[in-house]
Amino acid sequence: MHGDHLEIVCGCVIAGAGPAGMGLLFNALKSGAMPDLAKEGLIIVDASPSPGTGRLGEYHITANSVGDVFLDCLRDPALRDVFEPLEHSPAYWRIRRQAQSAPQLSDVAELLAEASTLVLDFIVAHYGVQLWRSTTVTEIVNGGEEYQVWVEADGRSWRIRCRSVVLNLGGVQDPQHLLNSLADQKLALSPSAHIQSADALLRMNAVQLRDYFAPTLASDGRVTVVGGSHSAFSMLENLADALEFAGLKEVTLVHRSQIRLFYESTEAAVTAGYRFDEQRDVCPISGRVNRSGGLRYRALDIGREALSCGRIGKTGVRVNLFQTENGPQGHFESARAALAESAVVVQCTGYQPRLPTLTYANGGPIKLLEVKGGLDSDPSGCPLDISGQRLYGLHLFGLGAGLGVDPRLGSESSFDGRIYGVWQFHHDASGAVIDAVVARLQEPMQEPVSLSRKLLPDREGHRMPFLWPTLVNANS
Structure with a gap:
């Protein structure tokens, strides 16, 4: 089916280095989980040919969060040294000047692309993470205890065998x-x-x-x-x-x-004369009115x-x-x-996830179960197939997938869609995924596989940071 190919084994593959994938990597550094995430080998695969650009900056609209929400994704003592060069970034200072107003997405894209470059360079140098650019994920095979991620680059195909896959390739509007x-x-x-x-x-x-x-x-x-x-x-x-x-x-x-309209507090909504349900329209964690749906x-x-x-x-x-x-x-x-x-x-009715071919090891196709606004997944982003089987080890939480309302994420109970956004990707949403991936990597396999990488050409000299694709709601 695939012809000649090379094979590599690792612990985890992150497929897609956009807002969701990068949010997970930022959060892994902040939370101290990166050593466990990269211990058995971590490969980041992205189709982007060059760093620092992407569709996020192509949208001619403002963000739906203030600049400080995006700065908060960078604001952590564990990342201070990594992000020190941003002190000289014009994009960083433009966002800081708009800390309490909604900035243009082009400015947000430029800042996040620069920050992503710094993070990717850091984890490659300190944790042995591999970055595969201009590489397309063509198929993911669920083999129970392991996954096979088939990718193509430069006219050749590779099979990556791993325990966990974090898959966020952006969204499409069908x-x-x-x-x-x-x-x-x-x-x-x-x-x-x-x-x-x-x-x-x-x-x-x-x-x-x-x-x-x-x-x-x-x-x-x-x-x-x-x-x-x-x-x-x-x-x-x-x-x-x-x-x-x-x-x-x-x-x-x-x-x-x-x-529905969003307000920072019930007091602000009342002052504006906005009518809302105090039980169903208010986030119990933040106190915001219509936090997710407004x-x-x-x-x-x-x-x-x-x-x-x-x-x-x-x-x-x-x-x-x-x-x-x-x-x-x-x-x-x-x-x-x-x-x-x-x-x-x-x-303007939302996105569906961009997916490669998904199959079981016996060759049968995998069709994921959809709900309003995304995929039917658990709090760590593991989806269900249409027969109701949970695909443990596969995690989707980005554009077109999202996560269901969960007490840890915070939302109003009247919201029945899926939660996704840059701030959530960098905080609670990716945190649940990190915990689940690390727990799976620490579980012993019934039939351990060799971690030999001898068939893989050295791509370290070709690594490049990845793009920030389609905009997502930056819910905070």
Whole structure:
């Protein structure tokens, strides 16, 4: 099946060095777990060809957390020496100047890429970690006590045998997922409608947006955004800013459930006149209102304006908001009509995980069980397959996967999605994964395997730090 290949054995493979994978590595250093994590060999695999860039910096929106949230990912005594060079980083000082406001994602991306380079260089030098760049994970085989991770690079394939795999390769927005979700609500699009992902549109500048929507505006076509998250309201603002003077007069937003707003405290919510459920909408750990499900910062401003006066920001573009589940009378029918008439429908309904081929050792395919917002996984990110079997040793908690609401993570009980975000990746979410991986590595195997690496070419001279891909919500 795979032809000639080389083989290596290690304890753990981290597949994907984006926000989730790097958050785990940062946290392993901070918590003192890195020696145990790397003891039997740790290999980091990433498809990135070069360091310091990635999709995070391509998004033309602000973060949904203040700058201090990202600085908090770097703020630990155990990392002081590692991050000392950041004192000379312009990106670091730009974020510090925005400590109490939401920075542009391009600045966040630059800072996190620089910090990641420092961490990766440090763990290679001090813990013998191997970095494999420009390497694609093609298949993961579950063999019970061990996993086989098949990768390709430079036209050759390698098989990595390991006890644990941390798999976070980013997320995708599948149009069929949107169609299925609408069908579940007895809603449908016009056969001629064009579905475009927010992931693609949020990476376009104003000129590119005008070029893309020019045919739709010329024919007076209707534009509908589906979703009620941070990205949906960021999308509304970008469309209005770019297209108002190109002829855009109105956008429709179709959202399944109530639009929720985030507040730092119940006192702040009361002062703003926001109505909320003190039992279900307040995080018991932080005291924040709608900590996981609420619009924040710039998206919060856009959301409040849209809800109060039907306008997008300070533009003259109108927005109609239609709630399809338990919404006001007439909303469902209006949403159905809008979707049926739309020329372009923008998908802002979350991500699905980007996965390689997953199989069992007998060759049978593995299909992971999905729930709202991600995968059905335990607190350490171990997913279930569709038969209900837990895949111990495999951990996913990044974009498109997420973690369920758990007392250790903190969330409001009314939130029924999955929790993910840069701050969580660097703290509680990755902490549970680290504990589970280290515990598995310390368990004796029934049939121990040799740790010989003699078949593997020396790639140390080719190591490079990895990219920060698609943005995730930076929940704190």
